[in-house]
Structure formats: C-alpha cells, structure tokens
Amino acid sequence: xxxxxxxxxxxxxxxxxxxxxxxxxxxxxxxxxxxxxxxxxxxxxxxxxxxxxxxxxxxxxxxxxxxxxxxxxxxxxxxxxxxxxxxxxxxxxxxxxxxxxxxxxxxxxxxxxxxxxxxxxxxxxxxxxxxxxxxxxxxxxxxxxxxxxxxxxxxxxxxxxxxxxxxxxxxxxxxxxxxxxxxxxxxxxxxxxxxxxxxxxxxxxxxxxxxxxxxxxxxxxxxxxxxxxxxxxxxxxxxxxxxxxxxxxxxxxxxxxxxxxxxxxxxxxxxxxxxxxxxxxxxxxxxxxxxxxxxxxxxxxxxxxxxxxxxxxxxxxxxxxxxxxxxxxxxxxxxxxxxxxxxxxxxxxxxxxxxxxxxxxxxxxxxxxxxxxxxxxxxxxxxxxxxxxxxxxxxxxxxxxxxxxxxxxxxxxxxxxxxxxxxxxxxxxxxxxxxxxxxxxxxxxxxxxxxxxxxxxxxxxxxxxxxxxxxxxxxxxxxxxxxxxxxxxxxxxxxxxxxxxxxxxxxxxxxxxxxxxxxxxxxxxxxxxxxxxxxxxxxxxxxxxxxxx
Amino acid sequence: xxxxxxxxxxxxxxxxxxxxxxxxxxxxxxxxxxxxxxxxxxxxxxxxxxxxxxxxxxxxxxxxxxxxxxxxxxxxxxxxxxxxxxxxxxxxxxxxxxxxxxxxxxxxxxxxxxxxxxxxxxxxxxxxxxxxxxxxxxxxxxxxxxxxxxxxxxxxxxxxxxxxxxxxxxxxxx
Numbered sequence: 001x002x003x004x005x006x007x008x009x010x011x012x013x014x015x016x017x018x019x020x021x022x023x024x025x026x027x028x029x030x031x032x033x034x035x036x037x038x039x040x041x042x043x044x045x046x047x048x049x050x051x052x053x054x055x056x057x058x059x060x061x062x063x064x065x066x067x068x069x070x071x072x073x074x075x076x077x078x079x080x081x082x083x084x085x086x087x088x089x090x091x092x093x094x095x096x097x098x099x100x101x102x103x104x105x106x107x108x109x110x111x112x113x114x115x116x117x118x119x120x121x122x123x124x125x126x127x128x129x130x131x132x133x134x135x136x137x138x139x140x141x142x143x144x145x146x147x148x149x150x151x152x153x154x155x156x157x158x159x160x161x162x163x164x165x166x167x168x169x170x171x172x173x174x175x176x177x178x179x180x181x182x183x184x185x186x187x188x189x190x191x192x193x194x195x196x197x198x199x200x201x202x203x204x205x206x207x208x209x210x211x212x213x214x215x216x217x218x219x220x221x222x223x224x225x226x227x228x229x230x231x232x233x234x235x236x237x238x239x240x241x242x243x244x245x246x247x248x249x250x251x252x253x254x255x256x257x258x259x260x261x262x263x264x265x266x267x268x269x270x271x272x273x274x275x276x277x278x279x280x281x282x283x284x285x286x287x288x289x290x291x292x293x294x295x296x297x298x299x300x301x302x303x304x305x306x307x308x309x310x311x312x313x314x315x316x317x318x319x320x321x322x323x324x325x326x327x328x329x330x331x332x333x334x335x336x337x338x339x340x341x342x343x344x345x346x347x348x349x350x351x352x353x354x355x356x357x358x359x360x361x362x363x364x365x366x367x368x369x370x371x372x373x374x375x376x377x378x379x380x381x382x383x384x385x386x387x388x389x390x391x392x393x394x395x396x397x398x399x400x401x402x403x404x405x406x407x408x409x410x411x412x413x414x415x416x417x418x419x420x421x422x423x424x425x426x427x428x429x430x431x432x433x434x435x436x437x438x439x440x441x442x443x444x445x446x447x448x449x450x451x452x453x454x455x456x457x458x459x460x461x462x463x464x465x466x467x468x469x470x471x472x473x474x475x476x477x478x479x480x481x482x483x484x485x486x487x488x489x490x491x492x493x494x495x496x497x498x499x500x501x502x503x504x505x506x507x508x509x510x511x512x513x514x515x516x517x518x519x520x521x522x523x524x525x526x527x528x529x530x531x532x533x534x535x536x537x538x539x540x541x542x543x544x545x546x547x548x549x
Numbered sequence: 550x551x552x553x554x555x556x557x558x559x560x561x562x563x564x565x566x567x568x569x570x571x572x573x574x575x576x577x578x579x580x581x582x583x584x585x586x587x588x589x590x591x592x593x594x595x596x597x598x599x600x601x602x603x604x605x606x607x608x609x610x611x612x613x614x615x616x617x618x619x620x621x622x623x624x625x626x627x628x629x630x631x632x633x634x635x636x637x638x639x640x641x642x643x644x645x646x647x648x649x650x651x652x653x654x655x656x657x658x659x660x661x662x663x664x665x666x667x668x669x670x671x672x673x674x675x676x677x678x679x680x681x682x683x684x685x686x687x688x689x690x691x692x693x694x695x696x697x698x699x700x701x702x703x704x705x706x707x708x709x710x711x712x713x714x715x716x717x718x719x720x721x722x723x
Contacts, residue, residue, distance in 0.1 A: 002573050002643040028643070121572055123644065155663050156644075482659040483639065483647055485570050494571040496641070501659055 003109060003122045004029035005094060006160055006498070008129040011035050012098075014184040016067045016077070018084060019094065020049065022058055022163045027156045030063050030094060031163045033129075033170055034185040042087050044180045058166045064094030064109075085110055096124075104492040122493040125483070128500075129186040131475040132164045133171070135500055136264050138479055138511065157481055211256035219249065241381040244456065247516070248375065251277060268466055268512050275465040276514070280375035287379055288372045297369060301362035305354065308390060312351045315394075319343055343397055350393040377456045384452040391445050398442045402536075409534065463512035467505065474502035573642025579705050580635045584628075584653060596620055629654040636705050646687065648704060660702075666690050668698060 006021075006029065014035045021032035036045060045062065052060050065081040078097070085093040092109040099106075107122045137158050171187045173179060236242045251273045261267035291297060323340040325331070357364075372379035388395075470477050478500045486495040503511075552566040561582035568576045600616030632653040639647040645663040652658075668688040675682050685704045691697035 004644065121642075123571075123573070123641070125644075155665065157663065480661050482649075482661055483641065483644070485574065485576065485639065488570050494574050494641075501661065 001028045001120065003092070003094075003120055004125060005096070005107065005122060005493075006031045006125050006127055007096070008032060008034075008186065009126045009497075010129055010186045010188075011066075011184050012126075014066065014068060016069070016081075017065075017184070018045075018062055018088070019064045019066050019096070020060055021063050022060055023063055023090070024156075024159055024163075027159070029156065029160075031160050032063060033060065033164065033167050034183045034188075035066050036062075037182040037184065040181060046088075048181050052167070052170055055169055056166050058163055060167065060170070061090060062088035063090055064096065067095075067097040069097070069099060082110070103487060104489040104495075107493045123496060124493045125496045125498050126486075127160075127164075127498040128475075129164060129171075131500055132161055133168065133186075134473075135161065135475050135478040137161045138477065138503055138507070140479075161478075208256045208258060211252065212258070215249065215253050215256060219253075222246075222249075239385050240453065240456075241378060241385050244377055244381045244460075245374070247460065248277070248378070265512075268463070269514070271465040272463040272512055272514060275468070276460070276462065277375070279464060280377055280459065281373065283376040284372045284374060284379055287376060288369065291369055291372070297365050298362055301365050304361060304390075305358050308354050309351065311391075311394075312347050315347055315397075316344060319347075343400075346393055346396060377459050380452050380456050384449050384456075387445065387449060387452075391441075394441055394445065398439070406534070406536065457516050460516045461514045463509060463514060466508050466512040470502065470505060470508050475500045477503040477508060479503040479507065574640065576637060576639045578635055578637035581633050583634075584632060589624075593620055625654075628652065629656055638704060648702070662687060662689065662702070673701075673703075 004027070011032070011034070015037050017035045017037040018040075019032050020034050020036055021030060023030050049060050049062070052058075065084055067077060067081055069077065081095060085095075092111045094107065094109055096105055096107045105124065107124060109120070109122070139158075170183070171185050172191060173181075173183060173188075174191050175182065175184075175188050176190070255270055255274055255277070261270055319340050323336050368382060369379075371382065466477070480501045482499050482501045484497045484499065486497055488494065552564055554562055554564050563582060564580040566578045566580070568578075570576065596616055596619065600612050603612045604610065629652060633650050634653045635651045637649045637651075639649070641647070643664055645661055646667060647659060647661045649657055649659045666689050668690045670685065670687050672683055673686050675684060687702045687704065688698045689700040689702065691699035
C-alpha cells in the first residue's frame with residue numbers, strides 16, 4: 001500500500017532533527033506534528049511524548065528523521081540519523097531529507113521487520129497546520145442525519161483533522177521557552193494571543209453571573225401566579241410580542257449559562273444567538289432613533305384615528321347597502337334588520353372606544369416605541385399586534401359571518417335534494433356577499449400579519465455568526481479538502497498540497513439554523529382560499545404544536 | 550500524456566488530456582467547447598431588438614435600461630454558474646478521487662471523494678430525447694449497508710461523450 005506522509009508546510013525550513021507525530025497504521029499514513037531539534041536526550045524526549053500522550057489522548061510518537069542540509073549531503077549525518085532509528089524504534093522509520101534550496105525532497109523508509117521487500121510508493125502531502133487545527137470538518141448532510149454511523153468507518157481525513165486539533169498542547173511551547181526540548185511547529189516563533197480576547201474572557205465571567213441573576217429574577221416574576229389568571233394568560237398567549245420576548249429571554253439564558261460549550265454545534269449556536277441578539281438590538285436602536293426624530297410618533301398617532309374612522313365609515317355604508325335592496329335582490333327584511341343592527345352596534349362600540357383612547361394614543365405609542373430598543377423583531381411584533389387590535393372588529397364580523405355561512409352550507413347540502421328550484425338560499429346570498437367583502441379585508445390583514453411574522457422568523461433563525469465566519473475565515477467551516485499536484489521530479493515522491501474546501505452557504509444555513517416558534521398562519525395560500533370558501537375559521541395565531549380546534 | 554480531440558454528443562469539439570504524475574496518481578482533464586461569439590451576439594441582439602420594440606410601443610426608456618441590465622446580469626450569471634470551461638478528474642491511489650469543474654469566469658468548484666467511500670466507477674447510459682448518451686459516474690458506498698449504493702455522482706457534466714472513446718479511456722485509467 002502507498003505510504004502517505006502529511007507534512008506541515010511551516011516545518012519546510014526547519015533545522016535537522018527528528019519528526020514527531022501520529023502513525024495511523026490502518027491507513028498507512030503518518031501525520032507529522034512537529035520537528036524536535038538537536039541536541040536532545042532521547043529519554044527526555046520519550047518522557048515528554050508520554051506526557052503529551054496522557055494529556056491529549058493522541059498516540060504521539062517519534063516517526064522518523066528530518067535532515068535539512070544547506071550544503072552538500074553529509075555522509076556522517078545520514079549515518080547518525082539512521083542510528084537514531086534504533087533508539088526510537090518505530091516501524092516504519094521515515095527519513096526525509098532536503099538538499100539546499102531544492103523543492104524536491106527525498107523520502108525513504110527503513111523497514112526492519114518487513115515481509116515484502118518491495119519498495120512502496122510514498123506520497124508527500126503538505127498541509128497548513130494552523131488552518132487544519134482551527135477547522136471543523138463537516139460530514140456530508142446525508143450521513144450526518146443517519147444514526148448508525150460506526151466509528152471505524154470514520155473517514156481518513158477526519159482522523160488527520162482530529163489529530164492536529166487535539167494536539168493543541170504540543171503547539172503551546174515556542175522557541176523562547178527554556179525547556180529541554182526544542183520544537184518547530186506553526187507557533188514556534190511565538191505563541192499567538194490577543195489582549196482583547198483575554199480581557200473579554202476575564203470580564204465575561206462576572207457579566208454572565210450578573211446576567212443569570214437578572215434573568216432568574218425576570219423569569220421568576222413572569223412565572224408568578226399573579227399573571228396566571230385566565231384572562232391575562234389568554235392574552236399573553238395570543239400576543240406575538242410576548243412570545244417573541246419569551247423567545248429572546250430563552251436565548252439570553254442560553255448565552256449566560258456558565259457551562260462551557262461541549263462541542264462545535266453548541267459553540268456555534270451560542271455564537272449565533274449572541275451575534276443575532278447584538279444585531280437585532282442595534283437595528284432596533286437605529287429604528288428608534290429614526291422614529292423619535294421630527295415628531296414622527298405624533299404624525300403616526302394623528303393618522304391612526306382617521307384611518308380607523310374611515311374603515312368604520314366604509315363598513316357602515318356597506319351594511320346600510322345590504323340592509324336595503326342590494327343589487328336589486330329581495331331579502332328577508334326581518335333577519336336583515338337584526339343582523340345589520342347587531343353589526344352596526346359593534347362598529348359604534350368600537351369607534352367610541354377608539355375615540356375615547358385618542359388623547360392617550362400618542363403617549364401610548366411613545367412608550368411602546370421605547371421597547372424597540374429590545375430589538376427589531378420586538379418592534380415588528382408590536383406592529384403586528386397593533387394591526388391585530390385595530391382590526392379586531394373586522395375579525396368579529398368575519399367570525400359571525402363565517403359561522404353563519406358555515407351553518408347554512410351544512411344545512412343546505414343536506415337538504416339540497418329537497419329544496420331544489422325556486423325556494424333557494426335567499427339568506428345564503430345575503431350572508432354570502434357580506435362574507436365576500438369581509439373576506440377580502442380579512443385576507444389583506446392575514447397577508448400583512450403573515451409577512452411581518454415571516455420577517456421576524458427569518459431574523460430569528462438566520463445564523464449570522466456562521467455566515468460572517470464563512471465569509472471572513474472560510475477555512476474554519478470545512479466541507480472537505482482539495483489536493484493540488486505540485487511540481488514533480490522523477491525518482492522523488494509525489495508532492496501534493498492539501499487545502500481546505502469551505503462549506504457552501506446553503507449548507508452553512510441548513511446546519512446552523514436556530515430553531516424558532518412559528519406564529520404565522522401555517523396553511524398554504526390554496527388551503528387558505530379553500531377555508532374561506534367553505535366557511536372554516538382562519539385563526540391568525542396558530543402556534544406550532546397546538547392542536548387544531 | 551498528450552491531448553486528443555473528439556466530438557461530444559452535441560457535435561461540439563471537445564479536448565481530452567491525460568497526465569500521469571506518478572505511479573499512483575493520474576489526471577484526466579476535459580476541455581469543453583468555448584462560448585461562441587456568434588451565439589452571444591445573436592442572443593444579445595434578440596433581447597435588445599425585443600426591448601426596442603417594447604420601447605417603441607410604450608415610449609418608456611426604462612425598458613431599454615432594464616434590457617441592458619438583464620443582458621449584463623444574465624451574462625455574468627451564465628459565465629459564473631453555468632458555463633463549464635474545463636473538468637478534471639484527479640485519481641490519487643489510496644487517497645481518493647477529486648473532481649474539479651472550472652467555470653468560464655474562473656470559479657473552481659472541487660469535490661474530493663475518499664477511496665473508502667468509492668464503491669465503483671461505471672459508465673451509465675441515458676436516453677436523452679432521441680439519442681443515447683453515455684456518461685461516467687462514481688458509485689458511493691452506503692455506510693450502513695455494504696451492498697448498497699448511497700449516491701451516484703456523475704462526472705463530466707459539460708460534455709456528453711460518445712461511448713466508444715469512454716471505453717478506451719476507461720482502460721487507460723484502470
């Protein structure tokens with residue numbers, strides 16, 4: 001079988017020494033992690049490696065020798081390196097040597113106990129150690145969902161990625177440390193650290209504790225019995241603002257928990273929630289600053305009452321028309337008058353209520369607008385709720401009309417055989433046309449509310465941190481690898497460069513989507529129209545998981 | 550090594566290049582026919598004539614700017630997402646198979662399939678309208694079922710190669 005040697009590109013210019021890494025015997029491949037330089041004491045090297053093995057659970061061992069000679073090949077050095085093979089016994093002992101500035105290295109193996117004397121082919125694969133260490137290899141989406149994925153079927157590349165990622169502690173010593181072992185790896189020129197990150201790590205602990213305390217207070221208040229009485233609890237469950245606020249509270253609890261994230265998915269989820277909250281609040285504050293300038297709240301409050309009045313007037317005209325002789329049809333006058341007066345009284349009540357509220361509308365809007373600083377999604381939910389409240393009377397009419405219509409349809413369909421011909425649905429026509437006009441208005445309101453909730457859902461579930469990571473540091477989300485064949489020379493091993501193939505944007509969104517509740521009408525538009533025609537009620541606030549009425 | 554020219558199923562000339570980098574590594578590259586200038590000018594003139602006709606009817610100059618935008622965006626999207634310039638197959642023994650498509654705008658999309666996942670490489674027949682075309686595809690192993698096939702990956706989407714020279718080429722690869 002072909003021998004594959006994964007060599008870090010940062011060690012290409014290292015001084016001569018011995019190679020340490022992991023030997024994966026089932027794949028016949030060697031992953032080289034670092035080069036240990038002369039002078040060293042073999043006992044100390046073995047001690048260090050067993051220490052590393054204990055901490056990282058990766059079987060790190062001495063794999064071979066590396067010689068980088070600036071001048072002509074030295075015979076004594078090659079003998080010395082061959083002798084090292086006897087001290088650190090490893091099967092096979094890999095010898096890589098580089099002459100001067102040549103790109104083509106010679107690579108050979110020493111097999112003491114080999115059965116077949118045939119010279120096996122060697123492939124040299126260069127990899128970028130830092131990127132492979134930071135990258136997370138995503139399995140293909142089809143296999144990620146299957147549960148019977150065996151460990152021994154794990155792909156070869158994930159073994160390589162795992163080895164490098166788990167050996168972080170090996171990369172913590174740099175050349176300025178005064179240890180007995182001198183290593184070369186990607187961080188040997190100095191360990192990278194950022195003071196801002198360190199400061200934020202120190203500050204995050206007390207902030208998280210404070211946040212947890214505040215959140216426990218708030219959730220305790222929300223769960224208190226005062227708010228659990230029937231009218232209030234019904235109201236809270238129907239308003240989408242309360243749902244959205246509860247959702248965000250849950251998110252904050254996830255972020256401020258003290259437990260460290262166990263694996264990649266949890267870490268990305270936390271990061272996504274954090275970035276999403278940040279951007280939401282930023283957009284909300286932007287909206288607030290725009291809204292509170294030039295007295296826009298005042299203008300909004302001023303236009304609200306005339307619009308409600310206008311709608312009420314239109315409805316009254318419609319009812320008067322229906323109570324008379326609509327389109328020349330002769331109606332049941334008594335039922336006309338009763339239902340018409342009933343609806344007119346409704347409208348009258350509603351308009352008086354709105355007029356009663358009119359001096360306070362501006363103040364209410366002003367204070368409610370302040371809650372936009374909690375996030376753009378909260379502001380959109382409030383807008384949706386205001387629309388629902390203002391058009392509540394339309395919803396009442398729609399419910400009455402639809403129920404009557406529904407009753408008529410059922411009654412008539414069972415009596416259709418008996419009542420054919422002349423004596424046919426005078427009453428149904430009246431309720432029918434009333435229902436049609438109301439249906440159009442109802443459909444409009446449902447569409448507007450649906451769009452707002454769709455937008456809120458989109459903002460809630462978009463994994464912004466993952467998308468920004470894919471844009472800026474694409475090597476961290478890896479779908480796979482790609483190989484590039486470098487210049488070859490006869491007699492020398494095959495040279496390949498391994499690069500990281502980043503995940504596509506669609507897969508990023510699919511893998512890291514945040515779960516949401518959904519509050520928009522979950523029927524498709526065709527079923528919506530069908531429901532309208534048959535008279536079934538359309539509930540605007542059907543939650544996922546609630547059973548149908 | 551070397552390059553040979555063939556005709557694809559649609560009649561356009563296609564070039565195949567074989568390279569052997571080492572004993573266990575071979576590369577096959579298929580260069581697809583380039584974008585023809587006459588088809589490009591034909592499509593552009595058709596769109597612009599239609600836009601000018603609409604402009605004469607409606608006297609709205611937005612139609613003309615819209616036509617220019619549509620032509621530009623359409624061309625960019627076609628070159629970036631649709632038009633394949635070269636497809637190559639890199640077979641590295643005991644590592645895997647890498648399939649690269651490079652598009653006319655320079656974009657390269659790569660997929661690497663590990664050797665452990667490859668079940669077999671087969672030539673499939675497909676009936677397209679009135680003719681039969683042959684294409685090469687890789688069968689992927691199903692991790693749960695050793696006899697099953699989880700996915701079929703077709704290769705060389707840009708061409709539509711004739712059967713006889715695929716068998717020649719297959720014998721060269723394997």
